[in-house]
Amino acid sequence: MRDAATPPTTLTLVYLARLRETFGTATERLEPPPEVTTVATLRTWLAARGGAWSTELAPARAVRIAVNHELARPDTPLHAGDEVALFPPVTGG
Amino acid sequence: MRDAATPPTTLTLVYLARLRETFGTATERLEPPPEVTTVATLRTWLAARGGAWSTELAPARAVRIAVNHELARPDTPLHAGDEVALFPPVTGG
Amino acid sequence: MPVRVQTTDFDVSAELAALRGADPRVGAVAAFIGTVRDVNDAASVATMTLEHYPGMTEKALAGIVDEAKSRWDIIDALVIHRVGELKPTDQIVLVGVTGAHRGEAFAACEFIIDYLKTRAPFWKKEVTPDGTRWVEPRASDDDAAARWTAPAEPPR
Amino acid sequence: MPVRVQTTDFDVSAELAALRGADPRVGAVAAFIGTVRDVNDAASVATMTLEHYPGMTEKALAGIVDEAKSRWDIIDALVIHRVGELKPTDQIVLVGVTGAHRGEAFAACEFIIDYLKTRAPFWKKEVTPDGTRWVEPRASDDDAAARWTAPAEPPR
Numbered sequence: 001m002r003d004a005a006t007p008p009t010t011l012t013l014v015y016l017a018r019l020r021e022t023f024g025t026a027t028e029r030l031e032p033p034p035e036v037t038t039v040a041t042l043r044t045w046l047a048a049r050g051g052a053w054s055t056e057l058a059p060a061r062a063v064r065i066a067v068n069h070e071l072a073r074p075d076t077p078l079h080a081g082d083e084v085a086l087f088p089p090v091t092g093g
Numbered sequence: 094m095r096d097a098a099t100p101p102t103t104l105t106l107v108y109l110a111r112l113r114e115t116f117g118t119a120t121e122r123l124e125p126p127p128e129v130t131t132v133a134t135l136r137t138w139l140a141a142r143g144g145a146w147s148t149e150l151a152p153a154r155a156v157r158i159a160v161n162h163e164l165a166r167p168d169t170p171l172h173a174g175d176e177v178a179l180f181p182p183v184t185g186g
Numbered sequence: 187m188p189v190r191v192q193t194t195d196f197d198v199s200a201e202l203a204a205l206r207g208a209d210p211r212v213g214a215v216a217a218f219i220g221t222v223r224d225v226n227d228a229a230s231v232a233t234m235t236l237e238h239y240p241g242m243t244e245k246a247l248a249g250i251v252d253e254a255k256s257r258w259d260i261i262d263a264l265v266i267h268r269v270g271e272l273k274p275t276d277q278i279v280l281v282g283v284t285g286a287h288r289g290e291a292f293a294a295c296e297f298i299i300d301y302l303k304t305r306a307p308f309w310k311k312e313v314t315p316d317g318t319r320w321v322e323p324r325a326s327d328d329d330a331a332a333r334w335t336a337p338a339e340p341p342r
Numbered sequence: 343m344p345v346r347v348q349t350t351d352f353d354v355s356a357e358l359a360a361l362r363g364a365d366p367r368v369g370a371v372a373a374f375i376g377t378v379r380d381v382n383d384a385a386s387v388a389t390m391t392l393e394h395y396p397g398m399t400e401k402a403l404a405g406i407v408d409e410a411k412s413r414w415d416i417i418d419a420l421v422i423h424r425v426g427e428l429k430p431t432d433q434i435v436l437v438g439v440t441g442a443h444r445g446e447a448f449a450a451c452e453f454i455i456d457y458l459k460t461r462a463p464f465w466k467k468e469v470t471p472d473g474t475r476w477v478e479p480r481a482s483d484d485d486a487a488a489r490w491t492a493p494a495e496p497p498r
Contacts (some may be wrong), residue, residue, distance in 0.1 A: 016239050017309035018320045062323075069242035071305065085239060085307075089323035092236065092267060092308020093220050093279050093299055109395050110465035111476045155479075157463075162398035164461065178395060178463075182479035185392065185423060185464020186376050186435050186455055199355035202375065210380035210430040217373040218444060219358065224366035274366040288374060288455060289486065296448050330445065 009034075009080055011042075016087035019063075022052045039065045040074035042084065062089050102127075102173055104135075109180035112156075115145045132158045133167035135177065155182050189247040191238060193270040196280055205264045205282050212261055214288035216295035218281040224274035226321065229314040234321075236269045236278070239307035243267070246306045253301070254294040260285040263294060267308060297334050304331040345403040347394060349426040352436055361420045361438050368417055370444035372451035374437040380430035382477065385470040390477075392425045392434070395463035399423075402462045409457070410450040416441040419450060423464060453490050460487040 009031050015023050036042050043065065047057035057063060065072050066085040078084065102124050108116050129135050136158065140150035150156060158165050159178040171177065188205070198219060206212050224231055251263045264282040272278060281298045285291035310321040344361070354375060362368050380387055407419045420438040428434060437454045441447035466477040 014239070016307065017237055017311075066239070066242055066307070069239075069245045071246075085242065087239065087307060088309065088320065090304065090307055091310045091321040091323050092238070092306055093303040093327075107395070109463065110393055110467075159395070159398055159463070162395075162401045164402075178398065180395065180463060181465065181476065183460065183463055184466045184477040184479050185394070185462050186459040186483075197355050198358060198373075199353050202354060206377065206431070208431055210378075212377050212431070213379040215373075215375040215377065217354075217371075217375070218448070219371040219373070220444070221362065221368050221371065222366075223369040223442065275362070275364055275368070286379065287482075288376070288452075289482075292374070292448070292452050296444075299444060326443075326445075 011078060011080075012083045013046075014083060014085040016085060018088050019056055019086055022056055024052075037077060038074065039067065039072045039076045039078065039084070042078060043074075043086075046086075057086075063087070064089060104171060104173075105176045106139075107176060107178040109178060111181050112149055112179055115149055117145075130170060131167065132160065132165045132169045132171065132177070135171060136167075136179075139179075150179075156180070157182060188264050188266075189244055189251060190266045191240075191243050191247075191269055192266065193268060195268070195277055196266045198277075198280060201264060201266060201280060202282050205262055206284055209261060209284070211286055212284045213286050214284070214291040216283045216285075216288065216291035218279075218295055218299050219277055220279040220299070222272050222274045222276045222278060226312060229312070229316065229319075231274060232313045232315075233271055233273045234310050234312045235271050236267075237309045237311065238267075238269050242307050247302065250298055250301045250305065254283070254298050257297065258285070258290040258294040259287075260290055260294045263298060265298060265302065267302070267306070269308070300327070300330040300334060303327040344420050344422075345400055345407060346422045347396075347399050347403075347425055348422065349424060351424070351433055352422045354433075354436060357420060357422060357436060358438050361418055362440055365417060365440070367442055368440045369442050370440070370447040372439045372441075372444065372447040374435075374451055374455050375433055376435040376455070378428050378430045378432045378434060382468060385468070385472065385475075387430060388469045388471075389427055389429045390469065391427050391467045392423075393465045393467065394423075394425050398463050403458065406454055406457045406461065410439070410454050413453065414441070414446040414450040415443075416446055416450045419454060421454060421458065423458070423462070425464070456483070456486040456490060459483040 013028050020026050036045050043057050047054050064087050067076055067082050106121050113119050129138050136150050140147050157180050160169055160175050247265045261284045266280045268278055281295050283291045283295040304327055403421045417440040422436045424434055437451050439447045439451040460483055
């Protein structure tokens with residue numbers, strides 16, 4: 001994901017479990033606008049797509065976000081090439 | 094142990110683990126005097142035999158006593174035919 | 187510190203024997219096995235599918251095991267979690283912890299499964315008579331995990 | 343509610359499978375395995391012999407299991423304890439508890455081994471380089487068992 005052909009602002013998004021089903025996609029690569037610098041601003045920007053995005057990513061909904069396989073917080077910064085995963089609270093074990 | 098040939102005041106004593114070794118006996122049947130009515134009075138009476146009995150059954154020593162396979166307390170009453178076991182604190186598991 | 191995600195079943199004896207190795211310092215093995223129940227939230231469950239997030243899962247489990255090792259005086263720990271389709275009575279997860287003494291082994295084992303339940307990226311989807319549904323997280327699992335944070339000492 | 347005393351080894355998988363049966367209410371299995379260490383109280387241990395009080399042992403173990411069942415909402419419990427000659431790394435005891443949920447299964451499992459350690463009539467005799475000795479009871483075992491009495495709620 002960090003190869004030379006990747007523009008510096010490209011993120012890989014991964015949607016899991018119920019979010020994958022409601023969004024109808026498992027993964028996408030995207031180039032967010034400059035104001036998307038953190039996990040929280042990415043979530044707000046994705047919610048603005050409307051429809052299922054607006055519903056599932058509404059502030060009141062429990063959504064977990066991981067950056068490069070580590071659970072992130074709203075203020076976790078994003079960098080070019082990051083893999084950002086969005087998923088519901090986990091239910092394993 | 095409750096057969097007709099057993100005198101009503103007969104007890105079966107069982108000694109286990111270190112007590113069996115120091116007393117040199119695993120079991121005995123005996124007829125204690127009338128004042129031996131409880132676990133505590135039995136212990137005192139046995140300790141009066143002297144030697145290892147006096148040492149191992151001294152009041153300061155930790156000795157567990159079971160009557161008919163149930164852990165007993167000093168005031169647990171004794172009855173004819175009872176099986177009374179004396180042993181050190183347990184160390185299983 | 188083995189951590190594994192697999193579709194196949196596991197043999198508890200073989201896994202715990204491998205965890206113990208021939209280490210004669212081990213005096214206590216605490217273990218937990220999670221199994222599929224046929225009823226969840228009052229609905230009967232025919233089968234379930236377990237999904238995970240490859241890459242993150244292994245990292246999350248290894249992190250939880252490392253955290254347990256830093257908190258308690260244990261010798262080793264093991265987590266095996268199944269994914270894919272499972273049916274009632276199937277084994278889902280095995281947590282095993284070895285230590286010299288049982289108190290630390292029990293605490294670390296309970297900590298690992300509590301943290302796994304709230305931090306490792308697994309999701310269950312159940313097939314019930316009313317159709318397919320994603321399992322909702324339990325507040326009791328959050329409470330169980332919260333026991334291990336602040337104060338620094340776990341609530342034993 | 344199986345309780346067994348035996349000289350032979352046990353297979354953890356087979357015993358836990360038998361305990362679970364095919365009961366689909368079971369969602370959690372907590373287990374404890376005690377094993378022989380090669381060092382005890384700073385002395386190296388070559389072999390040990392476990393003695394018990396036949397008749398009382400089974401009654402004491404069954405009583406402890408009954409007590410666990412009355413205190414926690416568990417489905418079933420199992421205790422297997424070996425006697426006779428054992429060497430380092432050998433399995434000594436297995437406690438297994440099944441329940442719908444893990445919190446009760448863990449608590450009952452820990453309770454059973456804590457009570458067994460202070461109430462079931464087993465004694466260990468070790469062979470060390472300095473000769474044969476009876477193992478002394480541990481104050482920490484008394485403390486562990488005392489956790490479960492007064493107040494009525496166990497200290498979780």
